[in-house]
Amino acid sequence: MQERNAQDAERFRLLVESVKDYAIFLLDVDGRVSSWNVGAERIKGYRADEIIGQHFSRFYPPETAGRCAEELEIAAREGRFEDEGWRVRKHGSRFWANAIISRILGRDGNLVGFAKVTRDLTHRRALDEERIARAALEQSLAEQKKIDELREQLIGIVGHDLRSPLSSVVVGAELMLKRGMLHDADAKVTARIARSAERMAKIISQLLDFTRSRLGGGMRVEPRETDLAEICAQVIAEVETVHPDRALSFEADSDVRGVWDRERLAQVVSNLVGNAIAHGKADGAVSVVLRDEGDSVTLFVHNEGPAIPAEVLPAIFEPFHRQARRTSRNNDGLGLGLFICRELVAAHGGEISVQSTDGAGTTFTVRLPRTA
Incomplete structure (x- = not known):
């Protein structure tokens, strides 16, 4: 019987020592390490000859090391203590651990030490x-x-x-x-x-x-056969009435017709031309150009003057975005004009973009397929 018990004890010892996913080790009644398994070495980084005899407070960060004595007292009194918290490896890195301390009693019922099982839960916590x-x-x-x-x-x-x-x-x-x-x-x-x-x-x-x-799911448009040159000419005439001192030029290819919403495109042209006048040089020209590109028509609205700041460009078509250029003379709007232009152009299946440099000025480009 004694031989069988000895064999069982040896097998259990080997089992504990071979477990790699858990740090399983014994503490004496004062909290010093008295055994060490492969899992403990893998998780905490110490070899057995480096840690046996050392107090287990070494595994705790400085701010919680003072709780070790209390944990042993609870385990001795109640049979076990369980906790989750930060622990420290040999080289100082921290890991999140679940730790259970269980008391060990001798045959006479007196405390002879503690068993401690620690799991690394860092990944689970993350x-x-x-x-x-x-x-x-x-x-x-x-x-x-x-x-x-x-x-x-x-x-x-x-x-x-x-x-x-x-x-x-x-x-x-x-x-x-x-x-x-x-x-x-x-x-x-x-x-x-x-x-x-x-x-x-x-x-x-x-x-x-x-x-x-x-x-409402986007801007509504009512496409009809229309001539974009007529729309631009009408808008420019209206703008010249309000701004007789500004130089506006208009150039168009012979065929710039398509199936579009006339009122909505007039709104786009008006916004872009008004934007060019508001933010361009006071004595600079504003040009409007229409180009026939086969299946599409392209509108260019250009003004001279300082560039739009680079940090502003990525969000210039966003709602409630107001330009901040050195020559701007009109900041009374809500910052919705260019957003609405983008939405109306998109509703026609087109695209709008902007290029702006100090040397060349600012050009807004609208590309519209012939049929919305």
Whole structure:
């Protein structure tokens, strides 16, 4: 029987020593290491001859090493102690561990030492932290999306409700000017009111377009056979009326017709030309060029002046983005003009881009397939 017990004890010792995934070792009643297995060497980095006889507090970081005595007291009193926390390897690197300390009693019931089993859970902890972080990010994105939708709905409602009374202001001011019954000073004030109301109407129109784009699945267009040269000529004539001191040039190939939404493309051209006047050199020319490229037509709107800052370019077509150029004379807008241009061009199946340097100035390029 004794021989069999000895054989069982030897097999158990060999089993413990051969386990690689767990650090299994014994401590004496004072907490000094008295045995060491292969798993302990792999996880903690010490060979048996380096660690046996050393206190197990060596495996703890300085900020928690003082708890070792308390852990042994709990294990001695209650039979076991379990904890998760940071531990330190031989060369100073830390790992996240699950550790169980179990008391060992002799035949007489007295404490003779402790058995300690440690698992390296660093990888599992990293996965848990990644999962928690991903869940927090998804929740944050969902909340932000809800906030954005509510904001955009509010913008749409406010814009829609302001349009009617503002139209009354514009019509009333224009009617007073047409009658010609105002004194010069009153006529100037009324004209200023009309211009301001028109500017506000443009802003409201942009807000409504923005809301439709974000909440309605994109800009709606009603394509019909139209001539882009006629659209550009009409827009340029309107701009020249408002800015008689600015030099605008227009050049077009013979065939620049296509199936597009006339009003929407007029909006694109107006935004781009207005943008060129607002941000180009005060005495610089603005050119509009149309090119026939077979299955598509390309529009170029160019202005002279300092370049758009490089850090601004990547986001220039994003909503509520306002350009900041040294020559800018008009920052009254919401920063929706170029965003709306991009959305309207995309609704026609086209593309819009910009190139800007100090030497060459700024050119916006719109490529439109002949059929939207």
